[in-house]
Amino acid sequence: MAASCKDGYKDGYCGSDAVETPPLTLYLGSVMSTVDEQLISELLDAARSAGADGADAGVARSEGTSVSVRLGKVESSERSEEVEAALRVFVGQRNASVSTSQLDSETIRTLAARAVAMAKVAPEDPYVRLAAAGEIASEIPQVEIYDPNVPTVEHLTETAMAAEAAALAVEGITNSDGGSASHGVTHVMIATTNGFSADYRRSSQGISAVVIAERDGAMERDYDYTAAVFGEDLDPAADVGASAAARTLARLGPRKPQTGQFPVVYHQRVAGSLVGTLAGAINGASIARGTSFLKDSMGDQVTSTGLTFIDDPLRPRGMATRLFDGEGLPVSRRAMVEDGVLKSWFLDIASATKLGLTPTGQAARGMGSAPAPGSSNFYLENGDMSFDDLIADIEEGFLVTEMMGSSVDMITGDYSRGAGGFWISNGKVTYPVAEATIAGNLKDMFMAITRADDIDMRRSTAAPSLRVEGMMVAGS
Numbered sequence: 001m002a003a004s005c006k007d008g009y010k011d012g013y014c015g016s017d018a019v020e021t022p023p024l025t026l027y028l029g030s031v032m033s034t035v036d037e038q039l040i041s042e043l044l045d046a047a048r049s050a051g052a053d054g055a056d057a058g059v060a061r062s063e064g065t066s067v068s069v070r071l072g073k074v075e076s077s078e079r080s081e082e083v084e085a086a087l088r089v090f091v092g093q094r095n096a097s098v099s100t101s102q103l104d105s106e107t108i109r110t111l112a113a114r115a116v117a118m119a120k121v122a123p124e125d126p127y128v129r130l131a132a133a134g135e136i137a138s139e140i141p142q143v144e145i146y147d148p149n150v151p152t153v154e155h156l157t158e159t160a161m162a163a164e165a166a167a168l169a170v171e172g173i174t175n176s177d178g179g180s181a182s183h184g185v186t187h188v189m190i191a192t193t194n195g196f197s198a199d200y201r202r203s204s205q206g207i208s209a210v211v212i213a214e215r216d217g218a219m220e221r222d223y224d225y226t227a228a229v230f231g232e233d234l235d236p237a238a239d240v241g242a243s244a245a246a247r248t249l250a251r252l253g254p255r256k257p258q259t260g261q262f263p264v265v266y267h268q269r270v271a272g273s274l275v276g277t278l279a280g281a282i283n284g285a286s287i288a289r290g291t292s293f294l295k296d297s298m299g300d301q302v303t304s305t306g307l308t309f310i311d312d313p314l315r316p317r318g319m320a321t322r323l324f325d326g327e328g329l330p331v332s333r334r335a336m337v338e339d340g341v342l343k344s345w346f347l348d349i350a351s352a353t354k355l356g357l358t359p360t361g362q363a364a365r366g367m368g369s370a371p372a373p374g375s376s377n378f379y380l381e382n383g384d385m386s387f388d389d390l391i392a393d394i395e396e397g398f399l400v401t402e403m404m405g406s407s408v409d410m411i412t413g414d415y416s417r418g419a420g421g422f423w424i425s426n427g428k429v430t431y432p433v434a435e436a437t438i439a440g441n442l443k444d445m446f447m448a449i450t451r452a453d454d455i456d457m458r459r460s461t462a463a464p465s466l467r468v469e470g471m472m473v474a475g476s
Contacts, residue, residue, distance in 0.1 A: 036061070036199070039103060040191040043087050046112035048193065052089035052119070054130050056192040056327070059085045060367050064184030067156040069164055071176055077153060084367040089115045093124040097370040127353040128370075130327075135349075135359065136196040137330040140323050144316040145202040146185070147230040156181040159237045163209040166241030172249050177210035177221065179241065183231075188322075190365070196328035204319065205231050209244040215252040222247035228458045229317040247401075250422070254434035256475030257423060263397035264438050264471040265390065265424065268454045270403050271463035275380050277442060278309060279461070280410060282336060282344075284351030284362075284373040293413035293443060294342065302342045303446040309337040311346070311362065313376035320376045320460035326365025331376070334360065346373040379462040383451025387465050390452040397424040398433065398473050413442035439472040 040057055047055035063081045067074065086099040089112070096118035100111050151159075164179030182205065189199035208225035224243040226235035266274055286292040294302060303309075313322050313331040325331050327349055336344050345351070348363035351373050364374030383390075391397070402420040409415075416439040422429045445468050452465040 036187075036189055037197075039085065040189060040197065042105065042108055043085060043112070044191060044193050046109050047087060047089045047115065049109075050089075050112040050116040052091060052112070052116050052193075054090045054193045055088060056130060056190065056196075057085065057087050058191075058326070058365055058367060059083065059189045061187040062184060064182060065151075065153060065156060066180060066182035067153065067160050068178050068180045069157070069160045070178040071168075072161065072165070074157060075178060077157070086365070086367040086369075087112060087115055088370055089119050090128075090130065091116060091119040093126050093128075094119045094122045095125060095128050095370075096122055099368045125350070127350045129349060129353070130192055130194055131196070131329055131349060131359075133194060136192070136194070136328045137198065137324045137361075139330075140198050140200075141314060143314050143321055143323060145200065145229055145318065145321045145323075147203045147205070147232075149231055150185075151181075151183050151205070151231060156183065159207055162237035163207050163241040163244075164211075166238040167209045167211040167245040167248075168241075170242060170245035170249070172213050172252075173211050173245050174214045174219075175212040177212065177223075179209045179237075180207070181237070182206050190324070190326065190328055192328055198324055198328070200323045202321065203229055205229075205234060207234055207237050207240050209241045211241075211244050211248050213245075213248045213252055218252075220248055220251040220254070222251055226458075227319065229319060229321075233317060233458060251420075251432045251434075254420070254432040255423075257398055257433045257436045257473050258396065259474045260472075261470050262473050263394050263424075264468050264473065265394075265397060265399045266463075266466040266468070267399060267401045267421070268452070268456060268463065268465045269401055271380075271466045272459055272461040273403055274445070274466060274468075275309065275378060275463045276375075276461045277408060277415075278303075278337070278446065279311075279346065279375045279378050281413075281442065282342065282346060284345040284347040284355065284357075286410065287345050288351045288354040291411055293411060297342050298345070300342055301340050301447075302443075303337055303340045304449045305340045307337065307340050307449060307451070308335055308381045309378065310334070310381060311336055311375050311378045313361075315377045315457075317458075318377040318460065319458065320378075322376055325361045326363035326371035327359075329359055329361040329363065331361045334362075336378075346375060348373040375461065377460055377462075379455065379457065379459075380451065380464070380466075382455045382464050383453050385450075385452055387452045387454055390450065390465060390467050391424050391429070392427040394424045394427055394467075398422075398436065398438065398471075399424055399429055400438065408442070415440050415442050415445065435475055437472075437474050439474075440468070440470070445471065 043057040159181035191197035206227040363371040
């Protein structure tokens with residue numbers, strides 16, 4: 001029996017596997033305004049009127065306030081409010097995506113017409129489609145991701161001043177690049193012509209300080225920061241400033257590193273970069289294209305035994321928490337690598353279909369692009385040894401606290417990055433190191449990881465400090 005669709009969103013759209021279903025309305029309380037409801041409806045109506053068989057639309061509103069100070073004086077106080085809309089249209093097996101920040105009715109109609117015209121001349125793609133009725137999220141979880149306590153400009157100014165003042169009060173600090181404090185809110189809405197419509201709002205706050213020290217005519221600069229969804233989870237401003245000062249002073253008198261093969265320790269400040277590289281290697285889009293060095297590794301041991309990498313889009317107060325994915329599918333916590341064994345790819349509908357798999361609800365969506373697979377709160381679970389224990393038996397090694405530049409071949413796994421930090425001798429952190437290069441192959445590196453227990457779970461991509469055996473270290 002052929003499926004039918006009578007009551008989809010507005011006129012409705014049914015694919016070949018659709019079923020008769022009423023429109024889904026999942027507005028979280030009163031978060032979605034009447035204006036935004038009308039905007040989403042207008043985008044989808046314009047797409048259908050222009051000749052699309054189906055469409056999905058997204059609207060992102062963001063607002064933020066930031067204050068920057070330098071040497072005790074306000075340098076800037078800024079307020080921003082932005083709104084952007086995205087529309088993806090389907091004409092048969094062809095599709096096109098467009099976006100705009102001009103949201104008047106005439107622009108929306110013109111945009112939809114252009115999108116349909118683009119879709120009609122695009123190549124057919126049998127893998128890209130709207131979510132079927134049975135795939136879309138039927139319930140939206142309630143997760144704590146919005147702090148209703150909005151700081152005033154005066155409070156942000158006082159916070160930025162306090163961070164910088166604490167740094168400048170440390171003996172040896174000679175100048176400041178400033179302190180800052182910020183607050184922002186992002187409101188995300190997604191709707192489709194087959195009945196999905198939902199939204200959520202997430203807040204974020206941050207404090208930072210950057211200062212300068214000088215020795216023998218050579219200046220060094222470093223920083224520290226704290227960021228969180230809720231203001232009460234931020235480190236105190238004075239602690240941020242004092243830490244920025246300590247980091248800066250520790251960098252004075254740097255040397256180039258020894259050259260050779262040594263253990264490299266990624267401080268938890270930068271260890272998330274290695275976790276992010278793994279996320280890229282198991283991205284379903286790369287796997288479907290065959291452009292990842294892990295493309296044939298499902299079910300294999302790909303990291304050291306005992307390592308588990310989690311993607312958790314529903315973590316309370318997570319910086320990358322989302323209540324549904326970019327295609328309207330439900331989201332859930334998922335072990336991507338468990339005890340070192342690769343268990344899952346990051347998948348959206350297109351990559352899952354191409355690979356003959358089921359979508360995992362991991363589509364991310366920027367307003368300027370179509371949905372694509374991506375991580376949310378992605379982290380390597382904490383270890384059970386202290387940082388001191390992690391380095392205690394290193395005779396000679398390199399502690400990386402800063403990274404710059406990148407040369408990573410995701411097809412072969414070859415890895416090379418510029419780095420700065422400190423040299424380790426006889427289990428102790430000694431002199432500062434600058435102008436270093438670290439290199440290896442990611443396959444070997446992931447199999448040679450040992451963890452500390454110092455993860456900062458406030459970050460969207462997080463890891464404890466990581467020790468990687470046998471990497472090449474050289475002066476640049």
